[in-house]
Amino acid sequence: MAVIFICFAVNITAVEWLFIITAIFLVLITEILNSAIEYTVDLVTDDYHILARYAKDIAAAAVIFSSLYAVIAGMIILLPYFV
Template sequence: MEWLFIITAVFLVLITEIVNSAIEYTVDLVTGDYHILARYAKDIAAAAVLFASIYAVIVGMVILIPYVV
């Protein structure tokens, strides 16, 4: 069961990174010059990756620290 949580956390990070890249490429395709809403879209997509990464670290710590200690 623990491995299921670890694998899910890893794939969540990978999936959010793929969605982040898709959003960034789409924004770049649609907007030629700087636009504040384009920046917000990219920042929010990057924040999703950050939160998924934090979740993965927490899951890893909760599962692996008892084995180390």
């Protein structure tokens, strides 16, 4: 929400809005998929299994990478307005 308010305040362009919105939704989508994978793995097995751990770790890594993209895109777009 803070990023959206900042973007309104500095009046970013339409193309910049597309990147910001894409970054926000990418993080939300990967988080939803991460949760789905974790619930599915928990549904399939109650026991500890190394492959279940890998599936959960890889899904979490996807969230981290999408969040990193969002931070980088936000910095590229917003830093010039503040420097």
